[in-house]
Amino acid sequence: MDRWKTYVQQPERDLWHDDEWGNVHWYCCGDPFEARALLDTVMQAVSPRSARELRELVSRSDTVWNRP
Numbered sequence: 001m002d003r004w005k006t007y008v009q010q011p012e013r014d015l016w017h018d019d020e021w022g023n024v025h026w027y028c029c030g031d032p033f034e035a036r037a038l039l040d041t042v043m044q045a046v047s048p049r050s051a052r053e054l055r056e057l058v059s060r061s062d063t064v065w066n067r068p
Contacts, residue, residue, distance in 0.1 A: 003035035007032035008064045
């Protein structure tokens with residue numbers, strides 16, 4: 001969760017740069033897009049209550065990511 005949350009809160013210019021050329025720091029720190037995909041898997045694997053709580057947290061970061 002921390003990897004995705006931290007990534008979506010970066011300034012737009014950094015997000016564009018990462019999307020265009022990639023980010024070499026992901027090799028040591030983890031790819032935020034893989035982290036987001038893992039969150040989807042975890043939400044399907046945990047109990048319904050835990051999934052609901054996790055979806056709420058993830059949706060906050062997703063909202064920041066989808067902002068125009």
